[in-house]
Amino acid sequence: MKSIGLYLHIPFCIKKCNYCDFVSYSQNDEMIDSYVKALLYEIKMYSDNLSDYKIETIFIGGGTPSILKPEKIDKITNEIFKAFNISENPEFTIESNPGTLTDEKLKIYKDLGINRLSMGLQSFNDDILRFIGRIHSKKDFLENYYLARNIGFKNINVDLIYGLPNQTSCDWEETLKEILKLDTEHVSAYSLKIEEGTVFKGLFDQDKLNLPDEDEDRNMYHLAIELLNSNGINQYEISNFSKPGYQCKHNLIYWNNKNYLGLGVSAHSYLNACRYANTNNIWEYIDSIKNNKYPVVTKEPKTKEDEMTETVFLNLRLKEGLGIQYFKDRFNKSIFEVYGDKIEKLDKLGLITIDHNHIMLTKYGVDVSNQVFVEFL
Ligand code: SF4
Structure with missing residues (x-):
């Protein structure tokens, strides 16, 4: 399961x-x-x-x-x-x-x-x-x-x-x-x-x-x-x-960009590489359910590329950073093959650091983390 x-x-x-x-x-x-x-x-x-x-x-x-x-x-x-x-x-x-x-x-x-x-x-x-x-x-x-x-x-x-x-x-x-x-x-x-x-x-x-x-x-x-x-x-x-x-x-x-189901007004879900959002309006939410309809108002299927990008910047929020092997196991591709140029640029700017199995934000990278995340979009 x-x-x-x-x-x-x-x-x-x-x-x-x-x-x-x-x-x-x-x-x-x-x-x-x-x-x-x-x-x-x-x-x-x-x-x-x-x-x-x-x-x-x-x-x-x-x-x-x-x-x-x-x-x-x-x-x-x-x-x-x-x-x-x-x-x-x-x-x-x-x-x-x-x-x-x-x-x-x-x-x-x-x-x-x-x-x-x-x-x-x-x-x-x-x-x-x-x-x-x-x-x-x-x-x-x-x-x-x-x-x-x-x-x-x-x-x-x-x-x-x-x-x-x-x-x-x-x-x-x-x-x-x-x-x-x-x-x-x-x-x-x-x-x-x-x-x-x-x-x-x-x-x-x-x-x-x-x-x-x-x-x-x-x-x-x-x-x-x-x-x-x-x-x-x-x-x-x-x-x-x-x-x-x-x-x-x-x-x-x-x-870790894994699956979750969000229920209730304004809740978001991520299921099988698709993001869903419920309505933000409580009355609309209650009405949908009364009519036996899912209260979902947006459905955004993600491509493999989207999933890779989102995994990178969500994982970079973690202190231990993004697992190089984890990325390879999940996407069947080396992270350097996909983002090599961006990683090199951020490393040169002192925003990330790389060890044998992780890519992490530096102290300065954390302070300007949005700048780092945007780089992967
Ligand atoms: S108003 Fe917002 S911040 Fe205040 S308790 Fe409610 S949810 Fe929390």
């Missing part, structure tokens, strides 16, 4: 954060009921399509899945296990936001086999949390974090953002040091991007956002690498760090 990852999108949040452009709606019981009903049906619709696959990872993401009543997560999980072949011990993650977890919810998650909790903290500075529109404080986070630990969650990711308005390298260092005290297994640290349609984009256009400059942003990134690596939380991807053995298996499926 072929391996696959499963993603389910829960597009509800208590309120929209000021920087967020994800598809998410504010909490509304009626909408949630209709959505979960549709999602359960979409799971059933894919049951036959996936009969040759074994699901190795399950990721319930959002939005804020932890705002759902736990019986809804229970129903979704039961439907997944009924519809698909699930490996014996899948990595099973749920995303959550501090302030939305309770003793009851966490116990139910644990009983359902959810073995990885991802918590959106972003910063340990309460002033910054308020300014970026988060619903929680540092105290809320700590209460939820220790509750999860006490209930027995042994694999916790904490999401952080740097380059935030009014944030200095000192603030960021404080956040990282607090994280280290928690002894968490996994950390994601992304630089803030100002996205279209967000509150921050409006403020940015009016010159009302006090953002760290490019140098300080890079400084914060390098600080994260230095502090986390030197404390045993090792960088394994441009923005992801973990203790040994705790890399996120689900996200590794994306970075």
Whole structure:
């Protein structure tokens, strides 16, 4: 049986954060009921399509899945296990936001086999949390974090953002040091991007956002690498760090350009060299499912060349880089035969480095990674 990852999108949040452009709606019981009903049906619709696959990872993401009543997560999980072949011990993650977890919810998650909790903290500075529109404080986070630990969650990711308005390298260092005290297994640290349609984009256009400059942003990134690596939380991807053995298996499926099925509004899938995207509109999503139609709005078959290119730049995100032998085994061609001139150019520019079996971004290459990826397009 072929391996696959499963993603389910829960597009509800208590309120929209000021920087967020994800598809998410504010909490509304009626909408949630209709959505979960549709999602359960979409799971059933894919049951036959996936009969040759074994699901190795399950990721319930959002939005804020932890705002759902736990019986809804229970129903979704039961439907997944009924519809698909699930490996014996899948990595099973749920995303959550501090302030939305309770003793009851966490116990139910644990009983359902959810073995990885991802918590959106972003910063340990309460002033910054308020300014970026988060619903929680540092105290809320700590209460939820220790509750999860006490209930027995042994694999916790904490999401952080740097380059935030009014944030200095000192603030960021404080956040990282607090994280280290928690002894968490996994950390994601992304630089803030100002996205279209967000509150921050409006403020940015009016010159009302006090953002760290490019140098300080890079400084914060390098600080994260230095502090986390030197404390045993090792960088394994441009923005992801973990203790040994705790890399996120689900996200590794994306970075290795392998198959995954995404269900729910705005979810994406990659199946048999074809990319699919579900509609971004929740009502359109619910209507399609009601009419027994897949809510897919784009279908993009990939040629062998596309697949090679995407594998190269996704793999280059990984610290260990792109496996030279892996590429040969997967595509039956040497990477140097396909991209020899580009590799030579990037090597000369000091953006990549090559050892006996891997091609990796250099420190400078990571800082300008988009420039490297574009080279392969
Ligand atoms: S909680 Fe996450 S998904 Fe929801 S609005 Fe904030 S950043 Fe977006």
